[in-house]
Amino acid sequence: MDEKSSLGMGHYLAVLRRHWKTVVAAMLIGLLLALAYLLTGGARVTASALVNVNVIVSDPFNPSRPASGLLDTATEGEIASSYVVASEASKEVPGGDSTADLRNNVDVKTGSDGTTALISYSSRTEARAVDGADAMAASYLAYRQDQADARRTTMRNQLEEQLAGLTTSLAAPGADRVTLTNRISNIESEINELNAIDTTGGTVITPAAESPVSTNYTRVLGSGLAGGLVAGVLLAFLSHALRRRVNDGYDVEQAGTGPVLAELVSPEPTLPARGAELDAYRAVRERLFAGRGPVTALAVIDATSGRAFYPVAPNLSVVLAQAGFEVELVLMGTTPEEMELMTEALQLRFGANEGGAEVLVSESVPGLRVVEAVRGTDRDADDYVTDAVRRRFLARKDSLPVVVLALPADAPSASRMAAARLAGAAVLTVEGGRTRREEAEVTATELAGVRAELLGTLLVRGGRRMPRTPRSAEQKARRRAPEPVAS
Structure with missing residues (x-):
């Protein structure tokens, strides 16, 4: 460190030492504001539910591609915090938080393997946080299953329409029975494969009721202290710059x-x-x-x-x-x-x-x-x-x-x-x-x-x-x- 840097650092330390009361007062004010925020409704309890996301494929035992590669984690996160999921979850907790609260206070983090997701929900009380996390997890998995069932039904209806048409063509005079029979056999195989697909959205591995909860007390109070410290330092240097009298x-x-x-x-x-x-x-x-x-x-x-x-x-x-x-x-x-x-x-x-x-x-x-x-x-x-x-x-x-x-x-x-x-x-x-x-x-x-x-x-x-x-x-x-x- 050169001489100029030493002098500059000495100046900063001298200013803070002279105005330490200002810095301490600002930190106390920041702490009091943070405490007031917690006491007036800003306190939050966070509960989390861990779910295993089911990868819906026609051949789940095919090792050619891992299950994690078939899931888009960003999309799954958007689905878990969507309005539709929150709306269904609010029906599961009557008298609890609203749909808007459920959607705004949920946080979804996917695991490194891509097939697990931690759904966390924050609310004013522990009971509301636990109920909200479990409801959001269940609603998310149910939504995935409903979407998979709907897609399977649509595909099956299309295949059954094709099958009906081929069956009609097979009964017509002069039809190529060998070709039509092979196509009918293939469509029937596809229908059987669709019926065998597991459309379950996933399972809740650890419900929120069985997971430890956390609070935002430390984070809010720490933020209040840190904000007060920054404000106090700024006020100290501002006061020093504006002070026009000899004090020490x-x-x-x-x-x-x-x-x-x-x-x-x-x-x-x-x-x-x-x-x-x-x-x-x-x-x-x-x-x-x-x-x-x-x-x-x-x-x-x-x-x-x-x-x-x-x-x-x-x-x-x-x-x-x-x-x-x-x-x-x-x-x-x-x-x-x-x-x-x-x-x-x-x-x-x-x-x-x-x-x-x-x-x-x-x-x-x-x-x-x-x-x-x-x-x-x-x-x-x-x-x-x-x-x-x-x-x-x-x-x-x-x-x-x-x-x-x-x-x-x-x-x-x-x-x-x-x-x-x-x-x-x-x-x-x-x-x-x-x-x-x-x-x-x-x-x-x-x-x-x-x-x-x-x-x-x-x-x-x-x-x-x-x-x-x-x-x-x-x-x-x-x-x-x-x-x-x-x-």
Whole structure:
């Protein structure tokens, strides 16, 4: 199997694995429909009668041609399921199935020797199936005998007419008595041979009452499951083709924004992260360092729906600071509510006003500073990545501190490209079930266009909300800048 085939098979398996609930649901629906069909009259019991078909010949002991060669199996099958046979059979089962039912539900299979036939009949109950199979078998054999008797009678009448004519000619004066006598003798021999022919249609070897019956339960239920499976697979691929949102790591990689650095699934994210999410952020930090060496700048691009606050950039900054780095988190376009949450969670206090930006220092995370950048004006290079942000970034010495540029979910494409180009590397945050795949694909293309390296994606669970507690007056005072003292 070549690489393309492996990738194609992997794609199909991934789609089915993602939509396995759809496939299972379709199979269950198919099974329920099949069960409903059986319960509403679709259940059938099949009984079979085995008959030995008599080959009607003038010399049954003549070995020149086998009996099977004298029977046309297709014709015999048509006769056994004909209206005439079914009509006579219906008279044998008063109160049973109708002529149309008998004809439509009978099946005839001839044996390999051509002289046996298995006549099967299906009905709603076992008794009706047995009666119908036996009646059809008896009617079929009786019809064959009636037809043979009729043909023999016709031939005998013709021979007797010839015999009467020859006898009259023999009594006439001057008749050739020798010739006429020989012809009369031959006709009498033919009549005797006709009278000796066995016109019995055949015999029932095994009546339906003595044969095991079968039902269509397994076949119908199996067909329901198989139909549900096919429908489920088709629905799975249709749903995959129509789905336009990122739901899991497979979608992330298909959008070209992989690999998935972490999946954050806690319904209530915390800042700083705790437990499993803290381990996830630390794993992201190690992957970032393992992939390209020391990280000196990183743009965190928010491609979520913006309905909730996801503290991805702050938590990445925290784990970088915990690794011993001096970290500066530059917040661009952060709302007052989000800023208040971060101030409380990271115990931020006022540090300084530098270049029109307020610098806050974390008392709980040594080495972490937070810069709240002011949104730019029409004269700035960008609404979010302002001239002040660019100057601050370029003024670093020896690539210190490590700068994390955090953009909000509503940042335009130009701001995302500017931040990624300035940092040289970026990570993307997408929201499961809400971020559009098209947006993720466009972002990956835009970053490639400015030669910024997309290191990977963090996939967060949709609808996450950070728990919030009221801030005390002391915390609010710590956040504010000191008032100037009059000289």
